[in-house]
Amino acid sequence: MTIDGAWYLTLAAVLFTIGAVGVLIRRNVLIMFMCIELMLNAANLTFVTFSRELNDIGGQVAVLFVLVVAAAEVVVGLGIIVAIFRRRVGATADDPHELRG
Amino acid sequence: MLHFAYLIPLLPLGGFALLLSFGRRIGNPAAGWIATLAVTGAFVVALAALVALLGQAADARVFTQHWFTWFTVDRLSVGVGLRIDPLSVTMALFVTGVGALIHLYSIGYMEHDEDFAKFFTYLNLFVFSMLMLVLASNLLVTFFGWEGVGVCSYLLIAFWFRRPAAASAGKKAMIYSRIGDVGFLVAMFLVFERTGSLEYSTVFARLGHVSRASLVAIALLLFLGAVGKSAQIPLFPWLADAMEGPTPVSALIHAATMVTAGVYLMCRINPILHAAPVAAHVVAWVGVATALVAATIGCAQTDIKKVLAYSTVSQLGYMFLAAGCGAYVAAVFLMLAHAFYKALLFLSAGSVIHALDGEQDLKKMGSLRALMPITAATFFVGWLSIAGVPPFSGFWAKSAVLENAWALSPALWTIGAVTAVLTAYYMGREFFLVFMGDRRWSEARPGGELPRDPGWVMGVPPLVLAGCSFLGLFIDLPFHPTWSFLERWLQPVVGASLAVHHFGLAELWGFALADVAFALVGVAMAAAIWRAAVNRPRLEPRFLAMAWFIDWSYDRFIARPGTVVSSFAASTVDTRVIDGAVEGLARLVAGGGVFLRRAQSGYVRTYALTIVGGIVIVVAYLVTRAGS
Secondary structure (H helix, E strand, C coil): CCHHHHHHHHHHHHHHHHHHHHHHHHHHHHHHHHHHHHHHHHHHHHHHHHHHHHHCHHHHHHHHHHHHHHHHHHHHHHHHHHHHHHHCCCCCCCCCCCCCC | HHHHHHHHHHHHHHHHHHHHHHHHHHCHHHHHHHHHCCCCCCCHHHHHHHHHHHHHCCCHCEEEEEEEEEEECCCCCEEEEEEEEEHHHHHHHHHHHHEEEHHHHHHHCCCCCCCCCHHCCCCCCCCHHHHHHHEEEEHHHHHHHHHHHHHHHHHHHHHHHHCCCHHHHHHHHHHHHHHHHHHHHHHHHHHHHHCCCCCCCHHHHHHHHCCCCHHHHHHHHHHHHHHHHHHCCCCHHHHHHHHHHHHHHHHHHHHHCCHHHHHHHHHCHHHHHHHHHHHHHHHHHHHHHHHHHHCCCHCCEEEEHHHHHHHHHHHHHHHCCCCCCHHHHHHHHHHHHHHHHHHHHHHHHHHHHHHHCCCCCCHHHHCCCCCHHHHHHHHHHHHHHHCCCCHHHHHHHHHHHHHHHHHHCCCHHHHHHHHHHHHHHHHHHHHHHHHHHCCCCCCCCCCCCCCCCCCCHHHHHHHHHHHHHHHHHHCCCCCCHHHHHHHHHHHHHHHHHHHCCCCCCHHHHHHHHHHHHHHHHHHHHHHHCCCCCCCCCCHHHHHCCCCCHHHHHHHHHHHHHHHHHHHHHHHHHHHHHHHHHHHHHHHHHHHHHHHHHCCCCCCCCHHHHHHHHHHHHHHHHHHHHHHH
16 A cells, blocks of 8 residues: 655645744754754655655655755754853853844 | 257256256355356357358258157157257247356355255256247147246246245246146147147148138137236236246246247247238237236336336237237347346346345335446446337337337337337336435445445346347348348248338338437436436326236136135035035945844844745745746
């Protein structure tokens, strides 16, 4: 039994929306970070779905690249977050706004 | 042949370069002697050029010497070179001759001046510029010399620049001649546009293709330049102020040489004037009007040098009258004679000023003939010469001018005759006030040593010039055609445009007797009025003492409104309009920045929201476009 590709795409869209809304409305940097990961994986899910539907391996290859980039991004992002934690008490995204014009 | 002529301007230039580099080290008086030697050398070379030209046939006496090409633009190619012809050699001779004498005189006159070397540096530069002016082979190089003498005139009038009057007189001379320079420049543009060249020989050869109106315009524009340089109506007030300069400068630049550059220019462009009689009439009338106005002003001045200054303006008016009448030979003759006697008068006046420790007021002089007999004698010769008493050169020159004026229009002659009487009168007034009458200077300088004749350095030049004023009569004698040396000499240059009149013997005698009568009437009037008197307020009305209020009205109606407009522009237009525009633009940008700055909140989530919003818009656009 195969599940229709549309379900996967719908799930990916829902995940992506949750991620995007999370990034926009949450103030905790760690949560925002997780939401970004959520959006990346929603995109990955879409890639894989289309790869299967279209019978094209390229989509799955792209997913591997995204995973690598995401891993690198996690390293950098967590580094920044740790640095912020060292300087400040909490990890609220609105606290560091020194770049305000 | 004549290749050595380049030395004429280059010797003074060399003197200038030497004094400019080492003048201060060479010092006083060696710097003065070097400058004098340079100009004397130029005089000797000019004499050699004269001899060489005399060795040629009369119609082969025009040489052009090309030095180098100054610049080439499209079809305009301007070369620097000399034009050696009878007119330019005559000018070069008297410029260097009178110049050398005045250099010599200056060594004595300036001996106590701390800027002794600088003075001679300027003088040599002046002589170089003047020689370039008269020897140039095209209009542009003439203009180069024209501006050069203007600069030197400025530098030397303002030589004692710590005196505010001298500094502003220098500026005034510069500004007045600048007005004339505009005319000269536009005339050059027009000449080039019409004939395609600035070389005198080429221009004159192509005059046939130029329309009458253009010729009149060219002649009048060049005349405007001459009016500025030679202090004619309406641009003459600067010359009286120029007397702030040292007296040798007044003698050299503002009497003998530079101010005659305008007359020289009129003689040089004689083919153009000949082809444009309207312009020639304007020249004649402006000249005679200036002669009369300046002579009346000269009757009421109380400064020894200002009388001479207005007298110079008046005599220059005579020269323009002659040039306008087509009597170029008479103009050059009067220019030579005037160079002699006016330089003589200025140098004698300088000796008087020197002896009286800088006193220039005629009313504070008097009775100097016994103490300064040589100066009195030389001044006397100058007076009789300018008055036109025979046999001095002034008589012959002035007669030649007046004859030609009569031939053009008896009205011109009448005004010229009145001026002749006035000339004899005001110079007589000056002579009597300075050398005769009661001693009025004793109160001015109590306990000082008595005024006396200067030493030989300052004494010889006036004597030589007095000799020239007398011998000048042999330059051009009217009795017989073969004795008209100057006329035959200038024939190759001005012959084609010369106005020739054949007067009968009776008419010639009539003119001569009339001229003598004018001179003697003026002399007698001066003697009768001023031999014993000092103050005759009715004969020195304020109107004349203030020079017809011409300078005053220029100041009131041009300079002051100009100042008001300038200060309005500075205080209102500049600060409000110009600065306002600049500052307004700056405020607009700053305000825009403040407004846009709000977008830069510093909150990461705001940026993210903006990005998402952008994505939504792009996607919505793509979707709707894909749908359509």
